Amino acid sequence: MAKIKLDIFRFDEATDTIPHRDKVTVDLPETTTVLDALEYAKAEVDGSISFRRSCRSAICGSCSMSIGGVTSLACKTSCGSAMEEDGSVKIDPMPNFQPMKDLVVHMDPFWDKYARLKPYLQPNDADSAHPTERRVSPDDMKKLVDVANCIMCATCYSLCPVVSVDPAFAGPAAIAYAYRFIEDVRDGQRKERIAQISEDYLWLCAHCYACSYCPKHVDPNDRIIDVKRAAITDRVMMNERGPRHALVVAKTIKQTGMLAETEVIQGTVGRFNIRGLLKVAPLGARMALKGKLPPPFLKPVPKIDEIRTIFDALEAPVR
Amino acid sequence: MSSTLLPEERALDAHVRTNSSKSKRYGFFPGCVAKESCKELFNSTMLLADKLGIELVELTAASCCGASVLNDTNRDVARVLNARTYAQAEALGLDDVITICSTCTGHMRAANKELRESEERMAQANAILGKFGANDKGSVTVRHLLWWLIDDIGLDTLRSMVVRPLNGLKVAPFYGCHIIRPESVNGWESARHPHSLEDVIVALGGEAVDYAGKTRCCGFHVQLEKENIAASMVGQNMRMAKDNGAEAVITPCPLCHLALDGYQADAAARWGRTDLPVFHLPQLVAYALGVPAEKLGLKKHLIDPRDVMVSRDLIN
Numbered sequence A: 001m002a003k004i005k006l007d008i009f010r011f012d013e014a015t016d017t018i019p020h021r022d023k024v025t026v027d028l029p030e031t032t033t034v035l036d037a038l039e040y041a042k043a044e045v046d047g048s049i050s051f052r053r054s055c056r057s058a059i060c061g062s063c064s065m066s067i068g069g070v071t072s073l074a075c076k077t078s079c080g081s082a083m084e085e086d087g088s089v090k091i092d093p094m095p096n097f098q099p100m101k102d103l104v105v106h107m108d109p110f111w112d113k114y115a116r117l118k119p120y121l122q123p124n125d126a127d128s129a130h131p132t133e134r135r136v137s138p139d140d141m142k143k144l145v146d147v148a149n150c151i152m153c154a155t156c157y158s159l160c161p162v163v164s165v166d167p168a169f170a171g172p173a174a175i176a177y178a179y180r181f182i183e184d185v186r187d188g189q190r191k192e193r194i195a196q197i198s199e200d201y202l203w204l205c206a207h208c209y210a211c212s213y214c215p216k217h218v219d220p221n222d223r224i225i226d227v228k229r230a231a232i233t234d235r236v237m238m239n240e241r242g243p244r245h246a247l248v249v250a251k252t253i254k255q256t257g258m259l260a261e262t263e264v265i266q267g268t269v270g271r272f273n274i275r276g277l278l279k280v281a282p283l284g285a286r287m288a289l290k291g292k293l294p295p296p297f298l299k300p301v302p303k304i305d306e307i308r309t310i311f312d313a314l315e316a317p318v319r
Numbered sequence B: 001m002s003s004t005l006l007p008e009e010r011a012l013d014a015h016v017r018t019n020s021s022k023s024k025r026y027g028f029f030p031g032c033v034a035k036e037s038c039k040e041l042f043n044s045t046m047l048l049a050d051k052l053g054i055e056l057v058e059l060t061a062a063s064c065c066g067a068s069v070l071n072d073t074n075r076d077v078a079r080v081l082n083a084r085t086y087a088q089a090e091a092l093g094l095d096d097v098i099t100i101c102s103t104c105t106g107h108m109r110a111a112n113k114e115l116r117e118s119e120e121r122m123a124q125a126n127a128i129l130g131k132f133g134a135n136d137k138g139s140v141t142v143r144h145l146l147w148w149l150i151d152d153i154g155l156d157t158l159r160s161m162v163v164r165p166l167n168g169l170k171v172a173p174f175y176g177c178h179i180i181r182p183e184s185v186n187g188w189e190s191a192r193h194p195h196s197l198e199d200v201i202v203a204l205g206g207e208a209v210d211y212a213g214k215t216r217c218c219g220f221h222v223q224l225e226k227e228n229i230a231a232s233m234v235g236q237n238m239r240m241a242k243d244n245g246a247e248a249v250i251t252p253c254p255l256c257h258l259a260l261d262g263y264q265a266d267a268a269a270r271w272g273r274t275d276l277p278v279f280h281l282p283q284l285v286a287y288a289l290g291v292p293a294e295k296l297g298l299k300k301h302l303i304d305p306r307d308v309m310v311s312r313d314l315i316n
Helices: A034-044 A108-116 A137-150 A156-160 A161-165 A172-182 A190-199 A220-233 A241-256 A260-269 A274-289 A304-313 B006-019 B039-052 B077-091 B102-117 B120-131 B144-153 B155-163 B196-203 B228-243 B254-271 B281-287 B306-311
Strands: A002-010 A021-028 A064-067 A070-073 A090-092 A100-101 B025-029 B054-058 B096-099 B141-144 B170-173 B248-251 B278-280
Touching: A002 A034, A021 A034, A034 A064, A034 A090, A064 A156, A070 A156, A137 A172, A156 A161, A156 A172, A161 B025, A161 B248, A172 A190, A172 A220, A190 A274, A220 A241, A241 A304, A274 B254, A304 B077, A304 B120, A304 B254, B006 B120, B006 B144, B039 B054, B039 B281, B077 B096, B077 B102, B077 B120, B096 B102, B096 B120, B096 B144, B102 B120, B102 B141, B102 B254, B141 B144, B144 B155, B144 B196, B144 B281, B155 B196, B170 B196, B196 B248, B228 B254, B248 B254, B248 B281, B254 B278
Parallel strands: A002 A090, B025 B054, B025 B096, B096 B141, B170 B248, B248 B278
Antiparallel strands: A002 A021, A064 A070, A064 A090
């Protein structure tokens, strides 16, 4: 047994203007899950502590909260693993959400992002017109299984740094769920779905892999890349900056072996997009003054033919 | 046609890039940014290597690691490009490859993992490399200079080599996503609670500043997509660092450096002025080990770090 100091964020939107913290000490083994420790504290110490929970076994996705500064499922995280040197376990509501009461948050923005996806199968023909069940080969299904494991706990959404500064961004879970329908052979709305998620800022993903902390190993980070690739393969909204950027990066690597910074900036913003180029000009000018501008042209690295052979062998698209 | 460097190229390499009298040799993959807009990173790394008595043999014919962006266009191309880089390192007898960029580290390691875990992928890569006589045997390890400093030099030795301690300079670590995440690819330390940079800061005589932004994203990859969002990600992180007492930032990633150094001014409207100078990891280590400050390219930073160094009596 150990003294575990639960350091809990307390706030009630109905009565409080600012939050405070309560420290509740419980005598439990360090292997106790944070959820069990919270249940114990609620039952034995303070019945007003509020948090969501249901299944207690990482299936329902209700008990996600910030534990020791990182969003995790309380039912899947031991107190010992999140304990600070003084024996305290810091518990907060998920970031990127408005707190409602203690560890309970308003989930609406997260559900809204799902709703926009029309998260149900939309085949080309009506079920009544379809003579048999809609069959999927094991290989086609394999692609969808990981994403189907998503329990919508919002861990990824709460850790997403882009959501934290731009709530319009769809967020990792919704993009992964879009992938689930985009790659479903039974669905008839592939292009429309890619266009929809592109409009919800697919290309604003910052490649930070914070969503690799997914407790169910859905790994939205990889699915986001898959959806971007689908957008390029199906040539959806190709004049937007995201696809232009990806393709001009590929082009400069094929041409020079290097990611040529100057050409990538021009190619992404648009060589004739004077207004766009003027917007990046002040930073460019500051860098120029410090002698920090990347070279305008790069000499190809030695044996550049080998690099071009690789691109050609894989039929990798370039702009 | 062989993928290995020709003997004369190798001689040229050794002549231009390295000091061949050094005892330990490593493959060196500087990455694109250290060769383009952050040359001060490349130069200070070479000066640090000199100081530590190691030979860094630059893989001059290597390609870009893919920078996380190449995956958006094709599933395989970044992996095979990296396999080519490994084949070059192996042919030179340099299985131990050092990087100085978080993004290079993460993506080269990811490619390496994919190749080693799947015979099919390795065969695919070698079938293409075979067209120009190259072969990846899968023996290369990729490590960031930060990990190498701690693993091979050691914090105690590093501390004993310090001739110009940082006089308690309050330095905020900024890791850069791709050196810690995904944990399955990097895994050198905990992605959620890393402390290698803090350990190095303390070994150099500085004080490490703790703040929630240290493992967050610098926004580099969305700069060209939505500049104000990228700037805001910088501002948010630098605000946290500044509020926790930081006087400067250190990063093992030149992409983070470009974002944090370049965009604090643009983020001021939303997050207030922060003006934290952002050191490249080898700059600060080299300084503490006695490399003259004027050789480290500090005046190339948009936020000049020399003011804070003067205030701590580190330079005149």
